[in-house]
Amino acid sequence: MIIESIEINNFMCYSGNNRFDFTEGMNVIIGDNGYGKSKLYDAFYWAMYDQCFDTNEKQWKSTRFLGKALISDKAITESEDGLIRTSVRMTLKDTDKDRQYIVERILKAEKREGEVIPDNESIQEITFRKISGMTGKLITNPEEIERIKRKVLPENIRPYMWFQGEQVESIIDFGESDSLSRAINVLSNISRFDEVKIVADAWAKSVGEQYHRKVKALSTDRDKSDKLEVNRNEIVARIGLLENDIKQCKENLGYAEEEADKLVNKQEDATRIRELDVSRKSLEKQLEEIEEELRYERIDLHKKMFTNRWVLKGSEGLVKLFNEKYGNYQDEKLSKRAEAKAKSDAENKVLKELQTRLPINVPEPVFVEKMLDQGKCLVCDREAKEGSEAWNSIKQLLDRTQEVSQGGEEKDQIINDFESDFRRLSQHGYAMEQDIGRIDENIVKTFTRLDRLDKKRRSTRDQLDTVQKEISNLVTESSINPERARHLLSELLANNDHALRFRGNLTRFEVELERKQKELEKIDKDLGELISEDLPSWLEEKKKLLLDFKEIAHSTRDRVFKKLVKQLEDEANNHYHEMMQGNLSAKGIIKLVESTKGNYMPRLVDQNENPLMQLNTGNIILIKLATIMAIISARQGSRDTDLYTLITDAPMSVFGEDYTIGFCKTVSKVYRQSIIMSKEFYKNEALRRQLLNDTDINLGKVYMITPSISENERSNRNSLQTLIKALN
Amino acid sequence: MTREQILRLYLDDDKLIDEGYLREGEGNQAAWSDHLNNKMVTVIKDAIEGVVGGESQALMTRKINKYLDRNL
């Protein structure tokens, strides 16, 4: 059947009524992560199977457990008290016969006083109508319903036709023997051969016992044969145990080998993750340091207001003002001093004149006083009695001298000498003036430094974000976390140790088994020799027939299985190489190689069957996708790719651009209808254009979905709705 | 797969020729109703029938014994 349309109403992020129409060919839904692609996938799944995949817990959940989570938040917020109806409605067309089927699932919820109570169960309605007719007929017969659902998608091929990218790894988990057998089984029913094998084993065992009983019965020496019998039973028991041990050992060895394989494959990714993690740690440290520095600088910045005198910005005027005043003050002082000096100069001059009247060695005042007392000029030794002209001249001299010395002081006398303070203030002002001139420059420098630091911080932050994103992408895709990545190598070595041990045990057991089997043979021979007559020929014949049949059953089963594996391998290679088209970097052939446990592991080899390279996550996913496609397309005598729709959001980002287009080409060729969800075409416009224009891609409808609220505002989901835009 | 197809795959096994149950070339083109007298072929057919028909192990063992035992 072809899916013609899906109508999604009030389902998760699809509030209100939403509709996608599909045609034959490859239909593409483009949107970034979290935009609603996987919710669309959930819509398909829920409509058909009443389940949605919880990506956090990685498990399927039914309506009962999902309840309110299924209903659009916007619908809940905006509706008034009463009924809220969530539904998904798929319209399908049966192309063989001219009729339509509508599969609809409805969940009703009641809103009462702000509380929303959904029903415990959802209702599924399947309607059938002829296209030409208008009314549809609701199908009520449960068997008919099952038949129709099988027509939409049979149970056994469901995992390979409707799957999410995250499940790719596990759908074909080559490490699980079940997984490949199941896949092979889908390809062609191998279970019959397994069943025949079991029957053949049972028959062989039965005839063996029958034979042995007969031998015992014909024994001539009861005692001896009894003894031998006891021995024999021990050996048979021991053989049984050994066979179990060997089986266990093989299983353990198988696991170890698979683990080794997985680990080796993950090595590349693990190394990368380890590298990224180291780089992340160093970036985190850098960021911390820068942020610390920034914080310190910011605090310092405010201090600079005072320590760097920024607060004085633009106030030079005040300095000038003061210095004018100070200048005046100084002038005044200077002129006063000049006055005083002039006075004292004049005085000195007078004094000097006075002094010239006396001989050169002018007597000191003390001496002059003595002269006055004695009334005699001691220089010229003439009389100078008190009151005489000579005495008066001498006195005059003394007075004058005293006057001069006193007068200068007196003239210079003020109450407070603030000169040194004022001078200090002035000098200080000048000094500050210098600083003020430099303030602007200083500020610019500081802010430049801050700016630089901030840029550095932002760039480090960006780098850190990029690295963290890369790590988380890689971790998700390869399922290794950084912790494990670090220990991967030691894990590998430990694993190899285990494997070595198991191999050792296995060899030991096998050697002993052989020995025991020989012993058994001998005893049987001995027992045989004790019999008196030949065993009946029909019994001999029966024994031979059934033992041979057992061998045939085993070998045929293996042969058929191997052939199917080869078939799968060939078909997978076809798809793989088509997807690789034009890409030289990853040639190679997929080879499914059998392991000890009986499982098959994918290897990429060259023409000479040498391993080409270690497989990284991207390779593995491509190979698995190719294999998944092969399972369906290789089914002999089936038209599955014609009859059923592929629905997937395969992780194409893992393979890169070239492979994405190759993948699309292949898918559109192999499946009559496919619905692909992709984020690769969202950001990459060139790729999108290629998709829309490449004639090799059989394109159906292409849609772009965007949420009505951006990522950052996503915390409030009450107005979230999904906008659908058709691109062709 | 039809019974016939399954049978052919078994008859294709080398063991049959090695042990002389069939001659070369007889196996892979055989129709279901061929080789009715061939014991090995009958055994194989019985197994296939039983498995496809969903018979129990016990029943199948009884049947094969019935076919191969010759009790006097």
Next chain:
Amino acid sequence: MEQGGRLGTATESSSWEQGKYFTRRYEIYMYAALLGLKNDYPIKIPKGTNKRKFIEMQSWQPSEITDYIVMALFAVSDVDLSALENMETDEVEKELTKLRGLLEEYANGGFDLIRSKKEDDPSYFNENENCFLDLLD
């Protein structure tokens, strides 16, 4: 020295929110005083207004800024430097008190400028990391 009155207190709360700009109480006072002085904007404080005290001007740090303020006060006041030298101690004291009063007036003016900026642009001090620096332009 006492802090300016009610015109100053309007900005008090916002300054203390940004405790990071000024670590000591007197710092904002210094800032306001210089702002007022630079813009030649003294506002007399009405008699009887409440005044808050904080530590003596002598203890203000850094001393260079303090000295600068003293210088500026001398500059803008009408005190005659030489006349000052010839005054008796109590007269000198009076002049110094005048200067102190001037300081308060200019600080007051500075606070008014800050307050007015806050009124014009309520978010200025909250959003701008460098608000006080920019105010000096």
